[in-house]
Each structure stands twice: as C-alpha cells, then as structure tokens.
Amino acid sequence: MLVVAALGGNALLQRGxxxxxxxxxxxxxxxxxxxxxxxxxxxxxxxxxxxGPQVGLLALQGAAYKPDEAYPLDVLGAETGGMIGYMIEQExxxxxxxxxxxxxxxxxxxxxxxxxxxxxxxxxxxxxxERNEAEARADAAGWxxxxxxxxxxxxxxxxxxxxxxxxxxxxxxxxxxxxxxxTGGGGIPVLRLPDGxxxxxxxxxxxxAASALLxxxxxxxxxxxxxxxxxxxxxxxTDHAAPIAxxxxxxxxxxxxxxxxxxxxxxxxADFAQSxxxxxxxxxxxxxxxxxxxxxxQVRSAPETSTEGETQ
Numbered sequence: 001m002l003v004v005a006a007l008g009g010n011a012l013l014q015r016g017x018x019x020x021x022x023x024x025x026x027x028x029x030x031x032x033x034x035x036x037x038x039x040x041x042x043x044x045x046x047x048x049x050x051x052g053p054q055v056g057l058l059a060l061q062g063a064a065y066k067p068d069e070a071y072p073l074d075v076l077g078a079e080t081g082g083m084i085g086y087m088i089e090q091e092x093x094x095x096x097x098x099x100x101x102x103x104x105x106x107x108x109x110x111x112x113x114x115x116x117x118x119x120x121x122x123x124x125x126x127x128x129x130e131r132n133e134a135e136a137r138a139d140a141a142g143w144x145x146x147x148x149x150x151x152x153x154x155x156x157x158x159x160x161x162x163x164x165x166x167x168x169x170x171x172x173x174x175x176x177x178x179x180x181x182x183t184g185g186g187g188i189p190v191l192r193l194p195d196g197x198x199x200x201x202x203x204x205x206x207x208x209a210a211s212a213l214l215x216x217x218x219x220x221x222x223x224x225x226x227x228x229x230x231x232x233x234x235x236x237x238t239d240h241a242a243p244i245a246x247x248x249x250x251x252x253x254x255x256x257x258x259x260x261x262x263x264x265x266x267x268x269x270a271d272f273a274q275s276x277x278x279x280x281x282x283x284x285x286x287x288x289x290x291x292x293x294x295x296x297x298q299v300r301s302a303p304e305t306s307t308e309g310e311t312q
Contacts, residue, residue: 001221002043003221003291004215005046005047005224009052031088032094048184048207049185050185081104085105106166107183109187121158158204164217206264212268220277222277222279223280226287248299250270253270282297
C-alpha cells in the first residue's frame with residue numbers, strides 16, 4: 001500500500017514543552033520508530049507534518065527586525081519545512097538502518113487569493129499565552145488571536161489547498177523507491193498568476209487538508225492522521241464522550257467538532273475517504289493498528305464499514 005502519514009504537532013513537540021532543538025529531536029526520534037514500522041511491514045510511505053509552533057517562533061524572531069525587513073509566512077513555511085524535514089529524514093534513516101533512501105521535498109501548494117479564509121484567520125501558530133499577554137502582543141503587532149484550550153494563541157489565514165505543482169517531482173522520487181517527506185506545514189502557500197508564474201502569499205495552510213489533497217492526487221491507499229489522542233470522540237470534553245470506531249465520510253461531515261483541533265482532521269479524513277481509500281485518525285504509536293483497522297477512528301466510504309457512527 002501507498003500510505004500518507006501526517007504527523008501532528010505532538011510528534012514534534014509535546015504541549016507545554018519548550019521549543020528547543022533537543023525536545024524536537026527526541027520527539028521526532030520516537031515518531032520515526034513508528035513510521036519505520038510502516039515501512040518494515042512492506043508499505044510505501046510519504047510523510048507530512050505540521051509546523052504551527054515552529055513557524056510562530058520564526059515569526060517572533062522576525063519581529064526583532066524592522067517591519068519591512070521581516071520575512072513573510074510563505075518564506076518562514078519553507079524554512080520550517082527544511083528544518084523539520086531534516087530531522088525527520090535523519091531519524092527515519094537511522095530507524096531503518098540506512099537501508100532505504102529518504103528525501104525531503106520543499107512543496108509549493110497553490111491557494112486562491114479570494115479564499116474567504118483570508119478574511120477570517122483561524123490557523124494557530126506560535127506559543128500559547130495567557131489572555132492578557134496575548135492581547136498585549138496582538139495590539140502591538142497587529143495579530144489576530146483566539147482561545148486555544150485555556151490559553152490564547154496567534155491565528156493566521158488558512159486558505160484551502162487547491163493544487164500541488166511539485167507532484168511531478170514527488171512521483172519521480174516515489175518511482176525510485178524513495179520515502180518522501182513533503183508538504184511540511186501544509187506546504188508553502190503560493191498564488192498562481194494569470195501568466196502561470198507563482199508567488200508566495202502570507203498564510204499557513206492546514207496540514208491535514210493539504211495531506212488529504214496530496215493523498216488523493218497520488219492515489220494513495222491510506223491516509224493516517226497521527227495525533228496524541230486514540231481516536232476522534234463524540235461529545236469530547238463531556239461526561240458522555242465516546243471514541244468513534246467507524247464512520248462514513250457523510251457521517252463524519254455531520255459531526256460538530258472543534259474547528260481548531262479535531263474538526264480539520266475529520267474534514268480531511270472525509271475528503272480523502274470519499275475517493276475510496278482508508279482514512280484513519282489515532283495515536284502515532286498505533287500507526288500499524290490504524291492500517292489494520294483495529295485502532296483509532298476509521299473513515300471509509302464502503303457500506304460494510306459504516307455502523308452509523310459506531311462508537312467503541
């Protein structure tokens with residue numbers, strides 16, 4: 001099978017951990033042990049990853065420059081794609097005893113300049129703050145902010161991915177048996193101009209939405225959305241919370257889930273599963289069990305896997 005595995009932020013940094021190279025390296029090493037199991041089981045693998053904390057950190061560092069000297073979010077997205085991709089590439093090579101080639105591909109992703117997301121920023125980036133500090137930083141820097149759990153974070157525009165022009169290069173690598181790390185942080189957001197040229201734009205694309213598009217365009221058999229919870233939950237955060245074992249794309253789209261966390265994962269899973277593949281949401285350490293259908297939330301179009309949103 002061709003598997004697209006999308007690493008959530010927890011694979012790079014546990015919530016509340018300092019954003020140090022050492023912490024990221026340790027978490028990525030653990031993640032790559034699970035990814036290596038997918039390869040050892042005989043599957044082809046494409047890896048994607050988030051970059052919210054990292055791109056936010058670079059943006060904070062950029063604030064030390066004069067306003068007209070700070071680098072835009074598309075450039076910062078490229079920087080994080082290289083930084084995180086390097087760590088995943090090295091640790092995955094180590095986990096596989098250097099028996100299979102691994103490469104990182106900086107990936108441009110086309111968005112629409114008229115996407116309404118540019119008017120309503122929702123994508124979290126950077127560290128979390130207490131509300132008073134977040135509001136002070138927002139006033140000083142012109143940020144948009146929103147609550148993230150019991151803290152507050154900066155939010156930026158997250159337009160829908162439309163196209164991945166670097167697919168030609170990606171397919172060449174896959175045809176040669178290379179494990180590819182790509183579409184980091186949802187990819188580098190670009191606009192396609194009327195003459196066909198491309199130019200970057202200030203945004204951060206949702207990693208799960210971009211991963212679903214990538215998986216569809218590649219004709220992948222499975223999309224794994226790997227996170228730090230064992231499944232998507234119905235009535236999450238309440239006394240009636242229950243994990244969802246199996247669900248159809250139509251049922252998934254009808255769920256009312258938080259826009260800043262599980263909502264995008266369910267939407268991405270439904271989009272991919274609609275094309276006929278398996279989409280699964282669950283813990284990184286359960287990656288192989290997700291493929292086997294014995295863990296996490298399984299999203300499939302096939303009628304036999306639907307039990308009207310069966311819960312575990």
